[in-house]
Amino acid sequence: MMDFQPPARPPKAESIVPMINVVFLLLIFFLMTAQIAPPEPFEVAAPQAGKAGDPKGEVTLYLSAEGLAQYQDQKGEAAFAALKAELGGSNEVVLRADAKAQGARLAEVMAELRRAGFSAIELVVEMK
Numbered sequence: 001m002m003d004f005q006p007p008a009r010p011p012k013a014e015s016i017v018p019m020i021n022v023v024f025l026l027l028i029f030f031l032m033t034a035q036i037a038p039p040e041p042f043e044v045a046a047p048q049a050g051k052a053g054d055p056k057g058e059v060t061l062y063l064s065a066e067g068l069a070q071y072q073d074q075k076g077e078a079a080f081a082a083l084k085a086e087l088g089g090s091n092e093v094v095l096r097a098d099a100k101a102q103g104a105r106l107a108e109v110m111a112e113l114r115r116a117g118f119s120a121i122e123l124v125v126e127m128k
Contacts, residue, residue: 040068044096059086059093063109065100084116092120 041062061083062070071079085094093113097106113121 023081030044038072044056046099049092059083061093061095061109061113063095063097063101065098067101069109069112080112080116083113083118089116092122093118094122094124096124 015028038062044062044064059081060071064070068075069081074082095109097109110121
């Protein structure tokens with residue numbers, strides 16, 4: 001007796017389209033939630049201290065060894081004006097000063113930040 005039934009089909013391969021969709025959704029999620037920090041405008045060697053902590057402020061002002069203040073693309077007095085414009089609801093600023101910056105210049109910068117309306121100034125230091 002002859003069997004005239006068609007041969008059994010091999011099982012259909014699983015589609016990978018749902019997995020690709022999930023991967024793209026995860027990629028978009030991580031790209032949207034990531035905070036991309038701008039590069040530092042110049043190299044800053046932080047002063048040494050016995051105890052250090054993580055800064056909590058969102059706004060960072062840089063002070064070079066020569067005493068030049070910079071915030072984003074603004075330098076000098078324009079940096080303080082840009083900081084004051086960005087003040088918004090936060091009154092905390094992170095100050096990343098070079099260890100070779102003169103103390104008198106650092107005091108001037110801190111006084112200028114107080115005049116701009118910042119009540120909390122965090123100086124970034126490194127552990128000894």
